[in-house]
Amino acid sequence: MDEKSTIRMNFCKPQIINDIETNNCFDFLRFFFAFAVFCAHYDILRGEEFVQFPIYAPQAVDAFFVISGILIHRSYCRSTSLRSYFQKRARRILPAYVLIVLLSAVLFSAFSSLSLRDYFTSSELGKYLLANLTTMNFLHPSLPGVLSGEAVNPSLWTIKLELLLYLAVPFAVWLYACSSRCWSLVLVSLVSLSAVLFGKTADETGVASYDLAWKWTSLSSYFMAGGVAYFYREELRRYKWYMILPAILVLMADGYFVDFFRPFAVTVIVYFAAFTLPFLNRFGKIGDLSYGIYIFHAPLINFTRCLGWEGGAVTFAVTLFLVLLCAFLSWHLMEKKILAR
Numbered sequence: 001m002d003e004k005s006t007i008r009m010n011f012c013k014p015q016i017i018n019d020i021e022t023n024n025c026f027d028f029l030r031f032f033f034a035f036a037v038f039c040a041h042y043d044i045l046r047g048e049e050f051v052q053f054p055i056y057a058p059q060a061v062d063a064f065f066v067i068s069g070i071l072i073h074r075s076y077c078r079s080t081s082l083r084s085y086f087q088k089r090a091r092r093i094l095p096a097y098v099l100i101v102l103l104s105a106v107l108f109s110a111f112s113s114l115s116l117r118d119y120f121t122s123s124e125l126g127k128y129l130l131a132n133l134t135t136m137n138f139l140h141p142s143l144p145g146v147l148s149g150e151a152v153n154p155s156l157w158t159i160k161l162e163l164l165l166y167l168a169v170p171f172a173v174w175l176y177a178c179s180s181r182c183w184s185l186v187l188v189s190l191v192s193l194s195a196v197l198f199g200k201t202a203d204e205t206g207v208a209s210y211d212l213a214w215k216w217t218s219l220s221s222y223f224m225a226g227g228v229a230y231f232y233r234e235e236l237r238r239y240k241w242y243m244i245l246p247a248i249l250v251l252m253a254d255g256y257f258v259d260f261f262r263p264f265a266v267t268v269i270v271y272f273a274a275f276t277l278p279f280l281n282r283f284g285k286i287g288d289l290s291y292g293i294y295i296f297h298a299p300l301i302n303f304t305r306c307l308g309w310e311g312g313a314v315t316f317a318v319t320l321f322l323v324l325l326c327a328f329l330s331w332h333l334m335e336k337k338i339l340a341r
Contacts, residue, residue, distance in 0.1 A: 027284030069226020292327025
């Protein structure tokens, strides 16, 4: 890298002095929260109350976005260029995402009310593929003649937001590197405040657009709070024992005022857990299965519905096994190899 390129990179991102400790259990936490989403969606999609996991899907997704915010900001700061950063992000997200969209289109053809010829020549299939491959899932989440028009993979809606937030990371890091860390804190506070206002308006009016705005700004605030945690990692490491109790109290309280502080509280708890459970630090040796669990679980749950499987412990166990197997194979046969290129 020549001197001009070095200057440009130093302008875009700060120099890493004390990075995140490698002995952490972020791999386990991501797995745990992905499993929580699976459990929640298992009950929702099957219309049962079998699992009743103590952490609901929205809470798990919030925590997932916090971890993503921490690790993606770190990834950008460790990248040698913008191109390298975006290539890594695309390699991590897109291959498995494209695979599940295409596999769903093929496998669910066996359960369509249409004939195979009508199914594969249907314009509805083309709309599904176009909408989902471009991450615009909300435009056409269903397959022709399958599940009475229900979404095949309702979990995919967060991917578009995740990708948009990846685009915002260079700006957030530049703001930190070229001004002050406090501006990053101000920015996430404004986004969190916007989420509270949108949520309050959505509750009062019932307007869907406000609810959508709340979801987007809320998850964005958790991702950005994760970024702030990376910027303030030294302070969090030093004062985590003093911050954990206030964070727990925030999560136990209710009200719009408290909602403003939730992204910060979840971030503190996640960061605390990541560096306070050393017996889970080697969990990632089995592979990074969290993303695979997240994007594969809903189609597999719906697959068992189409097969007509009754509820109960056996169905849950087999479904979980299939989800874990697909996530394991996806990581070791595709995701890991693509990331290593």
